[in-house]
Amino acid sequence: MGAITRRHALKITAVGTGAAVASGLMGRERALAAYGTAVPSLQGKTAIVIGSGFSGAVTAYRLAQAGMQVTVIERGRRWTVTPQGGTFCTISNPDWRAAWFSDHPHLGLAPTLTTIEKGAGLVAKHFGDGINVLSGTAVGGGSLVIGMFMPQPRKSEWDTVYPPQLPYDLFDGVYWPRARQNLGVTPLPDDILAAPQYKGARAWLQYVAEFGGTPVKIPFAVDWDRVRAELAGTAPACHIIGEGPHGSNSGAKNSVDKNYLRWAEETGRCTVLSLHVVTAIREVSGQDRFEVVAKNIHERSGETLATRTLACDYLFMAAGSLYTTSLLVTARHDGTLTRLNDQAGKGWGNNGDFLMSRLSLRKDVGYAQGGPGNVKFFDDANPYCRAAMAWEAAPVPTWVPKTTAHLITTMTPERGEIRYDAASGAGKVYWPYGLMETKGEKAGRDLATRFWWATEGSKGYLFNGLPDYDEGTGPGFGFAGTWHPLGGMVHGKATDFDGRVLGYPNLYCVDGSVLPGSACLANPSLTITANAERITDAFVAAHV
Numbered sequence: 001m002g003a004i005t006r007r008h009a010l011k012i013t014a015v016g017t018g019a020a021v022a023s024g025l026m027g028r029e030r031a032l033a034a035y036g037t038a039v040p041s042l043q044g045k046t047a048i049v050i051g052s053g054f055s056g057a058v059t060a061y062r063l064a065q066a067g068m069q070v071t072v073i074e075r076g077r078r079w080t081v082t083p084q085g086g087t088f089c090t091i092s093n094p095d096w097r098a099a100w101f102s103d104h105p106h107l108g109l110a111p112t113l114t115t116i117e118k119g120a121g122l123v124a125k126h127f128g129d130g131i132n133v134l135s136g137t138a139v140g141g142g143s144l145v146i147g148m149f150m151p152q153p154r155k156s157e158w159d160t161v162y163p164p165q166l167p168y169d170l171f172d173g174v175y176w177p178r179a180r181q182n183l184g185v186t187p188l189p190d191d192i193l194a195a196p197q198y199k200g201a202r203a204w205l206q207y208v209a210e211f212g213g214t215p216v217k218i219p220f221a222v223d224w225d226r227v228r229a230e231l232a233g234t235a236p237a238c239h240i241i242g243e244g245p246h247g248s249n250s251g252a253k254n255s256v257d258k259n260y261l262r263w264a265e266e267t268g269r270c271t272v273l274s275l276h277v278v279t280a281i282r283e284v285s286g287q288d289r290f291e292v293v294a295k296n297i298h299e300r301s302g303e304t305l306a307t308r309t310l311a312c313d314y315l316f317m318a319a320g321s322l323y324t325t326s327l328l329v330t331a332r333h334d335g336t337l338t339r340l341n342d343q344a345g346k347g348w349g350n351n352g353d354f355l356m357s358r359l360s361l362r363k364d365v366g367y368a369q370g371g372p373g374n375v376k377f378f379d380d381a382n383p384y385c386r387a388a389m390a391w392e393a394a395p396v397p398t399w400v401p402k403t404t405a406h407l408i409t410t411m412t413p414e415r416g417e418i419r420y421d422a423a424s425g426a427g428k429v430y431w432p433y434g435l436m437e438t439k440g441e442k443a444g445r446d447l448a449t450r451f452w453w454a455t456e457g458s459k460g461y462l463f464n465g466l467p468d469y470d471e472g473t474g475p476g477f478g479f480a481g482t483w484h485p486l487g488g489m490v491h492g493k494a495t496d497f498d499g500r501v502l503g504y505p506n507l508y509c510v511d512g513s514v515l516p517g518s519a520c521l522a523n524p525s526l527t528i529t530a531n532a533e534r535i536t537d538a539f540v541a542a543h544v
């Protein structure tokens with residue numbers, strides 16, 4: 001292990017241990033701390049991690065740190081940010097780098113009207129039955145595309161969705177702080193908020209006050225010094241002009257390829273295979289070991305260059321809620337993982353996402369809006385279910401009258417399912433709810449309308465700030481799509497509370513698939529990262 005990694009390891013152990021003392025959780029932490037970075041019974045054992053997003057990167061690092069030989073299989077490509085910028089395309093000017101083998105980008109004002117060449121670009125779109133799902137596809141997974149919103153859930157919602165085996169205090173005392181520390185999560189600093197490029201953020205604060213909402217600062221996994229460099233003109237402009245979801249050309253995102261995954265590779269025990277698409281998983285008969293089949297693809301044509309079969313002692317599924325569950329239910333259908341229980345695929349949710357915009361605003365919000373965001377507020381008295389609303393910076397074309405984009409998250413109770421789909425030979429999301437059949441959609445419309453009335457309509461500005469949540473507009477507004485898929489292999493249902501797939505002692509799910517369809521009025525990546533830390537702690541401790 002290199003010196004940098006050892007320093008990180010010590011820092012991380014200190015953070016985790018200190019918090020654990022506070023929470024009275026010393027047993028497991030003390031066992032881990034006693035072994036530092038290497039666990040004798042795991043030395044030389046092999047692990048495959050499928051997917052390199054938040055959960056895959058955490059898992060790769062923790063297993064490699066414990067002495068295992070880790071292979072990460074990732075279908076996306078590796079992106080290296082250069083000082084000149086231009087690594088990624090932009091929302092304003094998309095090309096093949098925007099989307100995963102698609103004729104259209106998936107983000108922006110009217111993505112279906114734009115045509116691009118196909119390639120191994122960043123954002124994948126799954127066309128489900130009743131809902132579409134967007135996800136990041138790269139070495140670093142979703143961490144390259146996300147807005148880097150990293151709020152922590154509140155206990156009041158957590159306790160209604162998460163069972164006692166996943167106690168709020170454990171996350172609050174140990175795992176959310178550890179995830180924040182390792183991802184570098186902090187709120188938007190005041191000096192950046194004061195910059196001319198951030199008038200949209202300042203206008204949002206005024207609007208929230210006019211609504212009577214209590215602004216809650218959102219923390220972001222962003223290196224604000226890089227944003228300051230953007231403002232100073234010494235780094236390529238990206239976040240200060242509302243860009244970033246197609247990748248951070250200034251390098252300001254603390255994506256996991258720069259922290260967890262890099263630390264994993266620095267151990268010398270972790271190999272990342274990029275542009276490798278896993279197509280099949282099978283148990284090696286009677287051995288509790290697994291084989292994984294992956295095809296290495298060409299990044300532009302998508303053609304198969306080679307097919308590889310890799311074997312491992314332990315298999316960790318980190319392909320994201322949708323693709324992890326899809327691979328598993330497909331394996332069950334194909335007869336290669338027959339012992340998955342009947343809960344596999346169930347309990348899938350959209351985190352209550354309700355995407356919308358406000359059009360033709362009264363206040364000046366700017367066009368290339370500096371972001372990624374700043375505050376949200378909670379709508380606890382919503383008559384349908386609790387909700388929260390945040391502003392999301394965007395590069396709005398100058399011919400569009402003053403507009404801002406928003407994500408409302410809701411505590412919608414409905415759940416869908418991921419089932420094997422014979423037509424595609426893979427898992428498919430089933431969301432059996434029509435327009436206005438979910439509490440979350442009703443809550444989203446209710447909040448959006450009240451917000452308009454309080455901030456514009458009641459002041460006589462009847463045609464300003466009108467909410468647009470029409471499912472046919474934007475990148476899929478309202479409940480038409482989600483960026484935050486969760487569930488499918490839910491803890492306590494298809495997996496145990498340590499992520500082990502029921503029926504398979506050496507097969508684990510570590511990603512969004514184990515969360516029960518909701519991250520409780522919060523964007524989920526902080527909790528996914530924290531939970532992967534928790535699962536890998538439990539795995540390592542079980543082998544100490």
Ligand SMILES: Cc1cc2nc3c(=O)[nH]c(=O)nc-3n(C[C@H](O)[C@H](O)[C@H](O)COP(=O)(O)OP(=O)(O)OC[C@H]3O[C@@H](n4cnc5c(N)ncnc54)[C@H](O)[C@@H]3O)c2cc1C
Pocket residue numbers: 050051052053054055056073074075076107123134135136137138139140141142143145146147148149150245276277278279318319320321323324327483484485511512513523524525526528
């Ligand atoms: C546009 C957008 C904005 C978002 N903004 C935010 C935000 O601000 N805050 C937030 O918390 N969340 C945000 N999210 C959601 C966030 O990306 C996910 O919650 C998070 O990345 C999930 O982490 P994960 O570890 O479960 O999986 P992922 O990060 O999705 O990683 C899964 C990886 O597995 C790979 N993979 C999938 N199938 C295969 C296969 N067959 N073979 C090999 N590899 C495979 C994928 O390419 C991917 O790299 C956003 C999502 C989108 C699409």
